[in-house]
Amino acid sequence: MSLVIDIHTHPAFFEAINADEERLHLRQTCLGLYKTGAAPLAHIFNQMKYAGxxxxxxxxxxxxxxxGVELVSNAEIHHLVSLAPEKFIGFASVDPRRKDAVEVLEYAFGELKLSGLKLHPAKQKFYPMDEGLDAVYACCLRHNKPILFHAGISLQPDAPSQYARPEHFEAVALRYPRLRMCLGHFGWPWVVETAALLLKYPNVYADTGLLYFDSAREFYQHVFTRTLGQHWVDRSLRHQVLFGSNNPRFEQIRMVEALHTLGWRASTLELVLGGNALEFLG
Amino acid sequence: MYTLEKITFLTEQYNQLIPITQAVRDVAARSQIRSGWVGVVTLHTTTGILVNERVECLEVDIQEALERLVPEDHPYMHARILPSYGSTAGNPTGHLKSMLTGNHCLFPLHEGEMVMGEAQEIYFCEFDGPARRTVVISVLGE
Incomplete structure (x- = not known):
């Protein structure tokens, strides 16, 4: 098995960036992860090792x-990556309404050497096709960096899904065919829309960070064999689906295990678990 | 007299039996209590405290028996988003195995020594790891 990459995790509760109790509490309330506590890196590494x-x-x-806050800052991501560069792939974030958004991003890519951009249309309250985003997309293209968008419903408070419907990303895919973009959570519940975008636009990817009902095994079976056709990923979308867990909201270990139960070819599974992430990251 | 110590550690497996007798004896010795009771309690709901013989074959049998009683693949109700947590509850097997093992054990302390059968080992049982776990050991006596 080649490299296994979980492209979609939130380090907001890593102990190494949670010395301040107030900041931890702010993260709990703002992300809607009310009982998640700070975790030492040794525990994160144990989880990774067990899940493979x-x-x-x-x-x-x-x-x-x-x-009014950088909930997890680019500098904190840079710090975490410096603690375990062989294990962590750091993304940048920028509020696209900031006047200095492009400067922030230039610094994140140029100086902090972050590997991509995460944007959250629902929480940051913007539509992906807003013209104000053009400078941000152009910056990503200049640096050959991909964007991982939150897509679909968000369980965070104050994060309306109207901004993150998969259909809103089509204009971006069309306008920027060289911009690699991933729709987080497969755009759930609009997963068929997401699949349609993947079918048409080779620069669009989607990750598997969806576990909104049931156990991981049951929910993946439901989404990937019934809501979507049983063979859609294996036959048509195998180069565009990335493993992402959305940990700590969802169950990283059981989600990896559940991917093995979908009846995909071994080569498809290998692509989803890591190969596609490498392509996405460029 | 009464003393209480907490030991915190990281587990490494999803299901794991961790012998902790020596750690419990150490706490009892530090208490300087000569006669009384030693209690061992886990602070979690997906872990257990178990007393059994420490041989590999039994450790395997115990794990396999628990897996037969509480299989991973079953339509448990505790498999959903918990609004109070904001995250998924995907660990029903951990809770049910914890129910089977119980959360504590108790041993007499006599002349400064824990009174244990020759074959007895105290295990901390991890049923939803890897995780950071805490066990409380209290000594009550004189």
Whole structure:
């Protein structure tokens, strides 16, 4: 088995960036993860080892104009990556309504050497096709960095899904055919819309960070064999689906296990678990 | 007299039996209590405290028996988003195995020594790891 990458994790509760109790509490309430406590890196590594995961994509969240805070900053992501560069892939975040958004991003890519951009249309309250985003997309293209978008419903408070419907991403895919973009959570519940976008646009990816009902095994079976056709990923979308867990909201270990129960070819599973992430990251 | 100590550690497996007798004896010795009771309690609901013989074959049998009684693949109700947590409850097997093993054990302390059968080992049982766990050991006596 080649490298296994969980592209979609939130390090907001890593102990190494939670020395301040107030900041931890703010993260709990703002993310809607009310009982998640700080976890030492040794525990994160134990989880990774048990699940057979080699690398984690770490996603920050800049809410400067909507909530007055960088909930997890690019500098904190840079710090975490410096603690375990062989295990962590650091993404940048920027509130696209910030006047200095492009400067922030230039610094994140140029100086902090972060590997991609995470945007959260629902929480950051913007539509992906807003013209104000063009400078941000152009910056990603200049640096050859992908964007991981939150897509679909968000369980965070104050994060209306109207901004993150998969259909809103089509204009971006069309306007920027060289921009690699991933729709987080497969855009659930609009997973068929997401599948349609993947079918048409080779620069669009989707991750598996969806576990909104049932156990991981049951929910993946439901989504990937009944809501979507049983063979859709294996036959048509195998190069565009990335493993992402959305940990700590969802169940990283059981989600990895559940992917093995979907009847995909071994080569498809290998792509989903890591190969596609490498392509996505460029 | 009464003393209480907490030991915190990281578990590494999803299901794991961890012998902790020596750690419990150490706490009892530090208490300097000569006669009384030693209690061992886990602070979690997906872990257990178990007393049994420490041989590999029994450790395997115990794990396999628990898996037969509480299989992973079953339509448990505790498999959903918990609004009070904001995250998924995907660990019904951990809770049910914890129910089977119980959360504590108790041993007499006599002349400064824990009174244990020759074959007895105290295990901390992890049923939803890897995780950070805490066990409380209290000594009550004189």
């Amino acid at each position: 995961i080699d690398r984690l994509g770490l996603l920050p969240l800049d809410l400067t104009t909507t909530h």
